[in-house]
Amino acid sequence: MKLISGQVEVSGDRPSAVTLGKFDGIHRGHQKLIRETMKAEEQGLQTVVFTFMRPPRSLVKGDGQPVLLTNREKRAHMEKLGVDLMIEYPFTEAVSHMEPEAFVEQVLVKGLKVKRIVTGPDFCFGYRRRGNITLLEQLSAVFGYELTVIEKERAADGQIISSTLVRQELLAGNVERANELLGYPYTVTGEVVHGNHLGRTFGMPTINQIPAEEKLLPPNGVYTARVEVDGHLYEGVSNVGYKPTIEGNYPRGVETYIFGFDKNVYGRTLDVQLFHYQRKEQKFSSVEELKAQLARDAEGSRQFFEQHRKMQKIPN
Ligand SMILES: Cc1cc2nc3c(=O)[nH]c(=O)nc-3n(C[C@H](O)[C@H](O)[C@H](O)COP(=O)(O)O)c2cc1C
Numbered sequence: 001m002k003l004i005s006g007q008v009e010v011s012g013d014r015p016s017a018v019t020l021g022k023f024d025g026i027h028r029g030h031q032k033l034i035r036e037t038m039k040a041e042e043q044g045l046q047t048v049v050f051t052f053m054r055p056p057r058s059l060v061k062g063d064g065q066p067v068l069l070t071n072r073e074k075r076a077h078m079e080k081l082g083v084d085l086m087i088e089y090p091f092t093e094a095v096s097h098m099e100p101e102a103f104v105e106q107v108l109v110k111g112l113k114v115k116r117i118v119t120g121p122d123f124c125f126g127y128r129r130r131g132n133i134t135l136l137e138q139l140s141a142v143f144g145y146e147l148t149v150i151e152k153e154r155a156a157d158g159q160i161i162s163s164t165l166v167r168q169e170l171l172a173g174n175v176e177r178a179n180e181l182l183g184y185p186y187t188v189t190g191e192v193v194h195g196n197h198l199g200r201t202f203g204m205p206t207i208n209q210i211p212a213e214e215k216l217l218p219p220n221g222v223y224t225a226r227v228e229v230d231g232h233l234y235e236g237v238s239n240v241g242y243k244p245t246i247e248g249n250y251p252r253g254v255e256t257y258i259f260g261f262d263k264n265v266y267g268r269t270l271d272v273q274l275f276h277y278q279r280k281e282q283k284f285s286s287v288e289e290l291k292a293q294l295a296r297d298a299e300g301s302r303q304f305f306e307q308h309r310k311m312q313k314i315p316n
């Protein structure tokens, strides 16, 4: 996959099929849109995903709302989906004031040689979000591209899937629901850093990770989890939080006891997949109590995996 990041002037070398949006989370709706865009490969078009370097709303309103995917994680997902070109467009003052007609003509038509545009029905763009599918339809006759508007993907209960909904579910601790909407397990990526090496003395070595500041974390507590190391998925149990039982001040992090694993992974960047919220993070009155609870947490996680494997509910 080719990446163009932070450039206002973009140019594609081949005619393209383009889909646009923030794509935070790349949920099932986004995946449907991207797959639809990729169908144009049969007509010799390259698949382009046009996204902004950070959610436009955070700049417009000045709030730094946490994200489901960091830029780095988003790139990895796009690559895996088979996107040919990903554009991370800078959201500068000038860009936010661009009229939608100018954006279509200069960026999509002249820059990317667009022949097909794929969006959802509510896609808005340009100054004051005046650009919409009606305008894209009108301009398709002028610039000679085809517009495909796809219906919104829904959850099994009929609810429309959106990044906002996934964020709400995760913040409420509903990891299973979030995973259903995403179509994959919510994953936290981070470098493995040194902890206090206390876990080892309990017979439960853990990996400690401090995720990117902007990454949305579910509520502090214990989660059934899986960690990917060298292409292998290891089951385990994670704690999200500050470990209040242990003296000292710790940043909010993710700490995982990986079952049957004792390789040295310090300094490596690993993915932790979350499946199920088990309990709140607690301040125990002694390390002994914490240790006993950790054994129960691990057992809870093992049981979850065993039951869900039987129901074939755990993805490979
Ligand atoms: C599954 C799991 C649950 C945990 N739950 C708590 C908790 O409720 N309260 C707490 O203070 N620390 C909790 N911790 C963090 C432990 O305090 C930590 O694993 C232990 O201190 C070892 O840390 P170290 O790797 O820095 O040595 C939990 C850790 C894991 C892996």
Ligand SMILES: Nc1ncnc2c1ncn2[C@@H]1O[C@H](COP(=O)(O)OP(=O)(O)OP(=O)(O)O)[C@@H](O)[C@H]1O
Pocket (backbone or CB within 6 Å): 020, 021, 022, 023, 024, 028, 029, 030, 032, 033, 118, 119, 120, 121, 122, 123, 150, 151, 152, 153, 154, 160, 161, 162, 163, 164, 165
């Ligand atoms: N459930 C869905 N099914 C199909 N397409 C979708 C779905 N949700 C969003 N899209 C489309 O994906 C593109 C990117 O949209 P965007 O990144 O704003 O997604 P969103 O999930 O609706 O985000 P938010 O919740 O922040 O509004 C748009 O064209 C949008 O219409």
